Amino acid sequence: EVQLVESGGGLVQPGRSLKLSCAASGFTFSNYYMAWVRQAPKKGLEWVATISTSGSRTYYPDSVKGRFTISRDNAKSSLYLQMNSLKSEDTATYYCARIGYLPGYNSYYYVMDAWGQGASVTVSS
Amino acid sequence: DIQMTQSPASLSASLGETVNIECLASEDIYSNLAWYQQKSGKSPQLLIYAANRLQDGVPSRFSGSGSGTQYSLKISGMQPEDEGDYFCLQGSKFPYTFGAGTKLELK
Numbered sequence: 001e002v003q004l005v006e007s008g009g010g011l012v013q014p015g016r017s018l019k020l021s022c023a024a025s026g027f028t029f030s031n032y033y034m035a036w037v038r039q040a041p042k043k044g045l046e047w048v049a050t051i052s053t054s055g056s057r058t059y060y061p062d063s064v065k066g067r068f069t070i071s072r073d074n075a076k077s078s079l080y081l082q083m084n085s086l087k088s089e090d091t092a093t094y095y096c097a098r099i100g101y102l103p104g105y106n107s108y109y110y111v112m113d114a115w116g117q118g119a120s121v122t123v124s125s
Numbered sequence: 126d127i128q129m130t131q132s133p134a135s136l137s138a139s140l141g142e143t144v145n146i147e148c149l150a151s152e153d154i155y156s157n158l159a160w161y162q163q164k165s166g167k168s169p170q171l172l173i174y175a176a177n178r179l180q181d182g183v184p185s186r187f188s189g190s191g192s193g194t195q196y197s198l199k200i201s202g203m204q205p206e207d208e209g210d211y212f213c214l215q216g217s218k219f220p221y222t223f224g225a226g227t228k229l230e231l232k
Contacts, residue, residue: 045161045169045212047221061126061220095168104156104175110216111159113180115168 002026002114004096009119012086020119022079022096029077033099035112036070036081038092038121046092049081050099064090086123093118127151127215131224137232144200146227148213153193157217160189160198164209172211173198205231 008020020036036048049070050059058070069082079096100113128151138144148158156176161169171180173189176196186201200207208231213224 044226045214045223047214047223050219050221059219102174102178104178107175109157109175111171111174112169112214112216113171113174115170117168 002098004098004114004116006094006096006116006119009094009121011122011124013125014087014123016086017082017084018086018121019083020081020094020096020121022081022116024077024079024096024098027098029072030074032101033110034070034072034079035097035099036068036079037095037097037112037115038090039095039118040089040092043092048094051079083121086121088123091121091123093120126220127154127218127222129213129215129222129224131213131227133227134225135228135230137230138200138203139232140203140205142203142232144203144207144229146198146211146213146229148191148196148198148224150194150196150215150217154215154217156192157215158189158191158196159214159216160187161212161214162207162209163212169212200229203229203231207231 003025005023012018035050051070055072067085071080095118096116097112098114102111130149158176160173163169172183177189188199211227
């Protein structure tokens with residue numbers, strides 16, 4: 001069974017840093033792209049970061065680029081999100097997601113096909 | 126960035142009723158469209174990917190259609206367990222973007 005378990009959330013002051021972890025099990029972690037997605041309280045979902053299988057390629061939206069860093073340790077089947085210079089608008093539940101490579105009609109598609117239970121991050125003084 | 130306009134924002138359906146939710150992309154996303162269900166206090170669950178492919182284990186009353194910029198999710202026969210929030214996600218181009226969501230309730 002695929003399991004993704006986030007940890008490291010909590011209350012942090014604006015301008016400070018926090019690092020989230022995601023422990024993966026039930027699949028060959030090193031074969032999958034991975035992602036972080038967040039959801040502000042009572043709001044919709046926002047993609048935060050994606051990392052390639054080896055970790056050599058990373059992708060971010062402008063809202064977190066330069067402040068957040070996604071990384072992975074394939075030997076430990078773990079995904080990380082280092083968050084620096086945190087702002088109140090970063091307050092959200094952060095989900096770790098596996099990106100599967102799934103077959104379509106005549107092509108394959110990268111799809112977030114498994115999600116963790118989420119880690120809550122509150123940025124407040 | 127590709128904008129995903131999802132409608133309606135909320136709806137209420139009776140048991141057995143057919144439900145339709147739509148997502149309109151600001152540009153062609155070449156069927157790189159997924160639908161997720163999120164129940165209260167839970168993480169999102171994948172329902173449909175590649176616009177119309179049913180994820181393993183998802184009931185067949187869920188179906189997806191569309192191409193280009195217009196996509197829809199259909200629930201053929203509303204069930205109590207279908208209550209929740211539904212989101213579309215485009216994976217055609219970075220930054221990936223979600224629709225704002227549809228809150229579905231049982232009438």
